[in-house]
Amino acid sequence: MDKNEIFDILDNWNEWASQKDIGLIRNSYLDRLKGLIHGSNQVITITGPRRAGKSYIMRQMGRLLSENGVKKENVLFVNFEDPRFLSLDTKLLIQIYDVYREFMSPTETPYIFLDEVQEVEEWEKWVSMMHELKKAKIIVSGSNAHLLSRELGTLLTGRHLDLNIFPLSFTEYLMFNKMEIKTSLDVNRKRTEIKGLLRKYMEYGSFPEVTLSKKKTEILLNYFNDLLTKDLLKRFRIRKTKDMKALIKFYLSNAGNLITFSSTEKYLNISADTIDKFSGYLEDVYLIFQLKRFSYKVKEQEKSPRKIYAIDAGLCNSLGFRFSEDIGHLAENIVYLALKRKQILNPKIELFYWKDVQHREVDFVVKDGLDIKNLIQVCWSMRDEKTKNRELRSLQKAMKELKVENALIITEDTEGEEKLNGFTVKTVPLWKWLLTEEGVIYL
Ligand SMILES: Nc1ncnc2c1ncn2[C@@H]1O[C@H](COP(=O)(O)OP(=O)(O)OP(=O)(O)O)[C@@H](O)[C@H]1O
Numbered sequence: 114m115d116k117n118e119i120f121d122i123l124d125n126w127n128e129w130a131s132q133k134d135i136g137l138i139r140n141s142y143l144d145r146l147k148g149l150i151h152g153s154n155q156v157i158t159i160t161g162p163r164r165a166g167k168s169y170i171m172r173q174m175g176r177l178l179s180e181n182g183v184k185k186e187n188v189l190f191v192n193f194e195d196p197r198f199l200s201l202d203t204k205l206l207i208q209i210y211d212v213y214r215e216f217m218s219p220t221e222t223p224y225i226f227l228d229e230v231q232e233v234e235e236w237e238k239w240v241s242m243m244h245e246l247k248k249a250k251i252i253v254s255g256s257n258a259h260l261l262s263r264e265l266g267t268l269l270t271g272r273h274l275d276l277n278i279f280p281l282s283f284t285e286y287l288m289f290n291k292m293e294i295k296t297s298l299d300v301n302r303k304r305t306e307i308k309g310l311l312r313k314y315m316e317y318g319s320f321p322e323v324t325l326s327k328k329k330t331e332i333l334l335n336y337f338n339d340l341l342t343k344d345l346l347k348r349f350r351i352r353k354t355k356d357m358k359a360l361i362k363f364y365l366s367n368a369g370n371l372i373t374f375s376s377t378e379k380y381l382n383i384s385a386d387t388i389d390k391f392s393g394y395l396e397d398v399y400l401i402f403q404l405k406r407f408s409y410k411v412k413e414q415e416k417s418p419r420k421i422y423a424i425d426a427g428l429c430n431s432l433g434f435r436f437s438e439d440i441g442h443l444a445e446n447i448v449y450l451a452l453k454r455k456q457i458l459n460p461k462i463e464l465f466y467w468k469d470v471q472h473r474e475v476d477f478v479v480k481d482g483l484d485i486k487n488l489i490q491v492c493w494s495m496r497d498e499k500t501k502n503r504e505l506r507s508l509q510k511a512m513k514e515l516k517v518e519n520a521l522i523i524t525e526d527t528e529g530e531e532k533l534n535g536f537t538v539k540t541v542p543l544w545k546w547l548l549t550e551e552g553v554i555y556l
């Protein structure tokens with residue numbers, strides 16, 4: 114390709130001459146990314162589900178660097194999805210880097226952002242060479258299925274740190290809906306609107322584009338089609354399309370339920386091997402997560418049934434669930450995602466569910482390092498005394514067994530605290546718990 118042509122493309126995506134649209138700022142990811150970039154000498158990979166906002170976060174990081182004093186010519190952003198790039202190989206990477214140096218003359222080690230890098234053949238070779246020679250700070254992002262793929266035999270093993278981007282947290286969702294909350298007073302004043310937005314959050318999920326658009330279901334169905342055809346069927350060369358679709362629908366309709374491969378096998382009439390393999394793919398593309406049972410014995414942990422959660426409540430509703438009937442399970446899914454987001458910021462956190470031989474269950478055991486930090490039960494309606502007592506009994510049993518003194522029940526709108534034989538169980542509405550977890554208010 115001609116030098117000037119390449120420069121024109123680069124100039125379109127960089128802020129050398131003019132500012133570009135970088136969307137609404139997602140500070141929690143930028144803080145984390147900043148920490149990774151400045152606190153390590155590794156290549157940073159940005160991964161996560163399709164359409165979660167990876168490219169936007171990269172562009173926001175580029176802007177933040179220049180706002181913090183990095184000269185514009187020391188930042189390079191390349192989007193390999195630009196159709197004007199012709200052959201996508203390491204030769205092009207070398208050419209791009211040469212053009213950038215010639216036209217922009219960087220004065221310090223540059224920050225190079227490579228978006229949709231999986232499009233470039235053997236990109237890891239060039240990236241690890243640049244990294245070895247300390248010629249640039251490199252941040253790459255791309256379709257997750259490829260970046261993490263096993264067959265890459267990855268040259269980057271042990272040389273990269275990963276940042277996961279998820280659809281919007283509830284606080285980000287409020288911000289995207291133009292609701293600013295800074296103090297507890299704001300929360301009290303706006304509680305009705307906040308609760309209204311929580312219902313929407315549970316119904317349509319929180320992909321950034323879906324949140325900002327009116328055509329929510331249409332966009333979600335498009336995301337799903339792309340995910341199915343491009344990320345799953347094509348990438349993993351799957352021929353059993355019908356089985357894959359059936360399994361996805363089954364999982365999305367069963368968020369929060371205990372699932373074994375053998376029961377799924379019977380129900381869907383698909384072999385357990387296929388289910389096992391497909392479930393791995395669905396995890397690779399971040400559509401589902403499998404939650405393991407808490408046990409001090411690894412073997413027991415592995416052979417117990419898993420609980421399945423989905424990346425987005427909107428996808429569940431447009432493909433599987435019926436919102437009004439399954440709102441309790443959706444609430445549980447929302448809690449799970451909020452805990453997963455915490456894990457992104459603090460990788461020492463581990464999540465499990467708990468169950469004993471008498472089939473008492475606790476939805477979430479949150480471990481931080483060696484300590485069990487919290488036990489959480491999601492119980493949408495506490496009005497029925499029988500349900501309430503069952504949930505309390507399960508929690509008490511788990512608290513005793515795991516030697517934890519405090520636990521939490523998350524509900525639609527009940528609030529309170531019960532003390533039982535030295536144990537304290539707090540009850541808190543979901544909206545309030547989300548804002549607390551995300552550091553907006555303190556309980
Ligand atoms: N911070 C943001 N502010 C406003 N809109 C956003 C933001 N982040 C994402 N979006 C919207 O969501 C869409 C998808 O975002 P983006 O392209 O960053 O996702 P991605 O994770 O890179 O997706 P892909 O996997 O397809 O590359 C954008 O086109 C935009 O409409």
Ligand SMILES: [Mg+2]
Pocket residue numbers: 167168169228229
């Ligand atoms: Mg992208």
